[in-house]
Amino acid sequence: MRNPLDKFPFLVILLILTACQKKNTQPVDLAIMNAQVIDLETGEVTAKNIFITNGKIKSLENVGEESAYKADSLIDATGKYVLPGFWDNHIHLRGGDSLIANNKNFLKLFIANGITTVRDAGGDLTPSVMEWKKQIADEDLVGPTIFTAGPKIDGPNSTWAGSLVVENETDIPVALDSLQALNVDFVKLYDSRFSGELYLKTIAETEKRGLTVSGHMPFTVTLDETVNAGMDAIEHLYYVMKGCASNEKEVTQKMISGEMGFWDAMPSLMNGFTDSTAQNTFQKLKQNNVFVVPTLYIGNTLSYLDEVDHSNDPYLKYMGQGIITTYQGRIQSALRSSEEARKNRKELDTFFGQLAKSLNTAGVGLLAGSDCGAFNSYIYPGISLHRELKAMVEKGISPLDALRTSAYNGATFLDKSNDYGTISEGKVSDLVMLDGNPMENIKETQNINMVIKGTQVFSKEQLKKLLESAIMD
Numbered sequence: 511m512r513n514p515l516d517k518f519p520f521l522v523i524l525l526i527l528t529a530c531q532k533k534n535t536q537p538v539d540l541a542i543m544n545a546q547v548i549d550l551e552t553g554e555v556t557a558k559n560i561f562i563t564n565g566k567i568k569s570l571e572n573v574g575e576e577s578a579y580k581a582d583s584l585i586d587a588t589g590k591y592v593l594p595g596f597w598d599n600h601i602h603l604r605g606g607d608s609l610i611a612n613n614k615n616f617l618k619l620f621i622a623n624g625i626t627t628v629r630d631a632g633g634d635l636t637p638s639v640m641e642w643k644k645q646i647a648d649e650d651l652v653g654p655t656i657f658t659a660g661p662k663i664d665g666p667n668s669t670w671a672g673s674l675v676v677e678n679e680t681d682i683p684v685a686l687d688s689l690q691a692l693n694v695d696f697v698k699l700y701d702s703r704f705s706g707e708l709y710l711k712t713i714a715e716t717e718k719r720g721l722t723v724s725g726h727m728p729f730t731v732t733l734d735e736t737v738n739a740g741m742d743a744i745e746h747l748y749y750v751m752k753g754c755a756s757n758e759k760e761v762t763q764k765m766i767s768g769e770m771g772f773w774d775a776m777p778s779l780m781n782g783f784t785d786s787t788a789q790n791t792f793q794k795l796k797q798n799n800v801f802v803v804p805t806l807y808i809g810n811t812l813s814y815l816d817e818v819d820h821s822n823d824p825y826l827k828y829m830g831q832g833i834i835t836t837y838q839g840r841i842q843s844a845l846r847s848s849e850e851a852r853k854n855r856k857e858l859d860t861f862f863g864q865l866a867k868s869l870n871t872a873g874v875g876l877l878a879g880s881d882c883g884a885f886n887s888y889i890y891p892g893i894s895l896h897r898e899l900k901a902m903v904e905k906g907i908s909p910l911d912a913l914r915t916s917a918y919n920g921a922t923f924l925d926k927s928n929d930y931g932t933i934s935e936g937k938v939s940d941l942v943m944l945d946g947n948p949m950e951n952i953k954e955t956q957n958i959n960m961v962i963k964g965t966q967v968f969s970k971e972q973l974k975k976l977l978e979s980a981i982m983d
Contacts, residue, residue: 529543539581541561542962543585545587551918555852556572556680558933563964570934570935593933594916598620598895606635609635612884612885614636615982621652625892629924632661646748652976655940661689686712689721695744698745699724701727722742723742726748727741741800751861755778757866773797804866825890842885864905878912879916880897902915
């Protein structure tokens with residue numbers, strides 16, 4: 511009797527091919543099985559198997575599906591939550607040659623805290639940073655991916671060592687040429703000695719060159735002028751507050767004439783805040799895709815240096831005496847401040863928490879950054895990013911939105927979304943596995959079970975040993 515399938519040779523071939531595909535599974539380096547994957551884009555949490563090869567995510571499959579992959583190594587992530595490795599979007603690697611070893615030691619602290627990427631917002635250790643950056647990329651050094659600004663740009667006699675000086679218009683292309691020769695990832699502007707006119711012209715020139723630029727803002731210009739010139743991210747909330755004040759132009763003129771100083775302007779601008787002005791400013795920032803880095807945790811820490819004793823902080827043992835010595839400047843300044851200045855600083859801290867929530871509600875992109883590094887007292891690399899996320903949630907930002915301010919928004923800001931920011935096929939396998947759900951409790955970001963950095967896998971025990979190796983004499 512003739513086989514009825516003889517009439518359908520194509521169907522027979524298709525069945526054979528399908529059977530062969532199921533048997534001939536593709537090899538991959540690593541499979542993370544039964545993970546609760548947090549999608550930062552949608553907020554959904556779904557059970558997935560994650561397949562990784564050559565430091566990139568090969569595929570995601572639903573748990574229970576017959577897999578097309580066979581892994582050399584398996585990780586059972588049952589009951590664990592997996593999300594992109596954290597980004598600290600504002601750190602500093604700086605302090606001069608005597609602190610190179612201390613700064614290099616910070617790299618371990620970032621990985622131990624699940625931070626797989628950092629944005630170095632300017633310093634004076636560029637040759638070392640560039641060397642570390644390459645070694646980390648080659649997996650010859652344990653540390654996060656570093657996106658760096660290299661030296662900051664400022665005016666003459668600037669506050670920070672190593673800054674590039676813009677004293678006249680001809681200095682602008684010279685400074686930017688030097689940064690491009692260094693192959694920096696973005697440009698960072700400071701405001702200690704920068705004239706308003708040259709500041710705006712520098713931003714405009716970065717825009718012409720297609721460079722990403724972030725920074726502070728001289729109070730001798732308005733926030734509107736800064737955004738119109740092409741600023742991509744505002745570091746800290748002082749400058750956003752200025753743009754939300756109905757008396758911004760008046761304060762700006764007083765700053766230009768020398769009638770008012772930076773800290774003197776704070777109470778005036780806080781009192782000048784109006785919701786209508788703020789909403790217009792928020793829309794301007796949103797429409798121009800300008801990100802804001804609130805740095806809430808450092809603001810709170812520095813505001814209470816006169817009250818809080820940090821001498822027994824557990825993380826001091828990782829800093830080394832050289833870094834701890836740099837903390838004295840801000841500490842002594844806080845202790846010397848008048849009662850009125852201390853009161854104003856604490857009121858400003860409360861105000862900034864409300865401002866951060868309002869920015870988020872308005873849909874302005876926020877970037878989580880700790881501002882850790884030498885001179886920034888008691889803001890410890892690694893753990894301070896988690897405290898920044900916690901501060902955001904305490905101010906009323908949802909855990910999902912707070913989580914987005916780290917890897918998701920960080921990748922978007924630096925135009926790295928093709929490689930980072932979500933757990934998706936083709937993206938770099940920088941992942942953090944948590945024992946608890948940070949969408950329910952943001953403190954779970956600190957409850958780290960495993961960190962995956964490209965092809966490197968750090969178990970909880972290895973992370974503990976990494977922390978132990980970071981203790982400095």
